[in-house]
Amino acid sequence: MAELLQYIATGITIGSVYALVALGFTLIYNCSGIVNFAQGEFVMIGGMVTVALTAYGLPLEAAAVGAVGVSIVVGIAIYILAVAPAGRASPVTVIIITIGVSIFLRGAAQVLFGKQFHGVKPFLSEQPVMILGAAVQSQAFLVIGGTAAASLLFWILLERTLIGKALMATAANRLAAQLVGINLRRVMLIAFGGSAAIGAIAGILVTPITLTSYDVGTMLALKGFAAAMLGGMGSPLGAMAGGLLLGLAEALSAGYLSSAYKDAIAFLATFAVLLLAPNGLLGRRSVNRV
């Protein structure tokens, strides 16, 4: 029982990170049809910049804000320098561009921060909290709580503000969005900036647990993408659900089978779900009356 609880806690924690990465994918995908494979690098930037700024003696809070800021700047720069110049190129072309951006960012991080792992101390205490025999790191609660807060904020932005509605309208119909006066360039800037902020928050929260290095983004992007597909590409709720499920599948298989297979199990589970439900668990089937 304690064992199971332990695995579930781990699964939800790492699943939260996947969920945030998947949410970042969803935001950009919905507004542009582009899958931004540099999404994992935002998580790396969030962690790395926090590590670097605290090493310079900045308090943690300031370092975290700085890390989100740097990530947003990088996100916006990706749009302006790499994505926008591609103009009306097909989404596949732009996706390949984002893979190039991801490789570039990894290289830059390697030069700036080196190849070793970096960590920060847990924000609250290093003592784990005991719940029914399971030892849960205090940082895990921050990861889960932070993910919940970030996604709630995301939901409020989308559902309750005019600019959020403009994002949803662009996702639903880009042609009509232009015709009501929505500036597509501004929407894309918000999508890339927002997506970068979400990724950085994940990186800041999880770095005390998993550590970070220049190349953590690669696997996170794959897992986040799998989570987004699992939940149904384009659905924010699906992204959250997909991320948590993927994290749980991974933690449970690592615990009960072997940690050597955890990545394989997670991807196999995604593959199986997509065979049965090609639109993902919560994906909208494209039904529209004409």
Add this chain to the structure above:
Amino acid sequence: MLEVSGASGGYGPIQVIHDLSVSVDKAELVALVGSNGAGKTTLLRAISGLQPLTGGEIRLDGEPIGHLPAHLRVARGLAHVPEGRQVFGPLSVEDNLRLGAYLNRSDNVSRKRDRVFDLFPALAEKRRAAAGSLSGGQQQMLAIGRALMSSPRVLMLDEPSMGLAPNLVDTILDTVGQLARDGMAILLVEQNAVAALRIAARGYVIETGRITQADNSGALLRDERLRAAYLGE
């Protein structure tokens, strides 16, 4: 109010419209009729900035707008109800209308929305429904209502009668006629040439990307050759 002169353009290397000139005055309803593929939709898309022209000029109130991106043309008072309605399917009717006034920051949005509901009472009953779940006729009303939310001075409609039952066609065209009488400049693109010319003051006939006839609609409706070609007689 709206003047297009010498417009040429198309999709990539394929030129669809050649040296087209049309104009619409304030409180005037002008019909643009022609068969499928004649270039009517391409012209409207070029006027609203969805695709570039390779030549020619577009003026609104005498000022050139051809260089502006689509959203800034909306800000100048141009609205375009595109072919196939193109409502925001997952969003509610109210949200669709709210987005129609996206550039309008003032607080009279709800008053404008009520006016749209007065014009199309069927929409008021469905205000919380997802736009994608509406019938074709209701979606057309919503597309027009959404365009009206920006308080346009020039309204362009692309095939508003397409796929609608005859009684709905009448309702929608009556409303369009009323908008013109209230002072709006309207450019109406229709394959249903008789219906369009009946409510229009003037009409242009467009064939393979060129204007072949321009006259007042009474004369066009009486034209033998036109009747044979487009009016199905």
